[in-house]
Amino acid sequence: MLTKRNPISIDEAQEKINQVKLPIQTETIPVEEANHRVLATAITSPYAYPHFRRSGVDGFAIRDSDDHDYPKTFKVVGNIPAGETFDGPLGENETARIMTGAFVPDNADKVIMLEKTTAVDNNEQLIKIMGTEKHSNISEIGSEFVQGQELIAADTELNPGGLAILSAFGIREVTVFKRPTVAIITTGSELIQPDEPLQAGKIYNSNGPMIKNLVAESGGEVTRYEQLVDDSDLLKASLQKAIAENDIVITDGAVSVGDFDFVGDAARSADILLFNKIKMRPGSVTTAFVENKTLVMALSGNPGACFTGFYLYVEPVLRRFVHQKTRIQQTTAILAAPYHKTNNFDRVLRCQFQMNSDGLKVYPNGSDQSGALGNLQTTTCLVKIPHSKTPIEVDTEVTTWLLPFK
């Protein structure tokens, strides 16, 4: 339907998305499956760590009171492999052979490394210690964590190192924020399935696989993925179901002013229309609305606009769902080539960045066309060319968004 839209700036559009209230949903999952998941509550140490005095080296445990007058022969009264304990105290000039990670006898104060000892007449009951050690070579109880100390803070995105910390305490489950569930609906009667032969007027769906993977990389869980022909009833039914069952719905295409731009109509009648026109190219038609408490992000069908719209408006909200900041780093950079086209709207160029001796430089990377996709693999940043009645000169300072996973 041809109705007048009210365009807003990129900043305003981002802010409107940022103001959408998101539900807080948590779930408890096995630690081993929690890589990249975000802790909903802090985890504290259930006990002091290490919880017993551990030897850091292979060697011989001795008492301080015997630690002098080397070389000296000690009586070997025990052998403590890792995993075993030792009963009874060491007596005068007595030692226990001990392995790395093993339980240190209660009254031992130091472990002398194996390299500083020599055998005595092939007699395993005796060992000659040649000299002392600077350090005790013992990890004391609680030397890494005292009981109740915070191990990992709430809102932390876990990584394999974090999983190791939790596993070290035998923690098997963690409470994390649920990943937002996302339905993706791509539209267009021109779209054919990958196994169909190419025909005049038809194209393969290139945005669908891109959006699916961008969502996954940004921490969303794709629960539904569709490729629909331009049919108002079909789209309405699918949109309704997707909205009822998901946290976020991403539609692609059918959002401008054409005869089949059903998503634009759905936006106009939504509970809350956030925006349906942005003063930017590509992606001026990018639309956002809230229906039945679900955020619907309607991206342009044009590949360049779809890519740009995802990074500028969808990635940040997927990250906010799990209490994380966007991974897109907004900064300023120096434009390495002039931009001659004049624009009423800001233009977002697909570029590549390089850190040079004179600072961060951005290089336009091929086509700026909304429908072009040849630069999507190699684009590493998006650059804002401000709307202007005159060309933008080389070396102008420009707002730049550095893209994650690039």
Ligand SMILES: Nc1nc2c(c(=O)[nH]1)N[C@H]1C(S)=C(S)[C@@H](COP(=O)(O)OP(=O)(O)OC[C@H]3O[C@@H](n4cnc5c(N)ncnc54)[C@H](O)[C@@H]3O)O[C@H]1N2
């Ligand atoms: N009369 C007007 N026409 C157009 C306007 C306008 O303001 N007035 N805006 C233009 C701009 S700007 C854009 S951007 C596009 C936006 O169109 P939609 O987002 O509604 O998308 P579609 O019309 O469905 O498709 C646009 C283009 O993209 C191709 N497409 C669609 N889906 C996919 C996909 N999954 N994978 C690859 N390519 C896809 C589609 O075939 C079209 O070529 O509207 C302009 N028109």
Ligand code: MOO
């Ligand atoms: O909305 Mo279009 O992508 O601006 O050219």
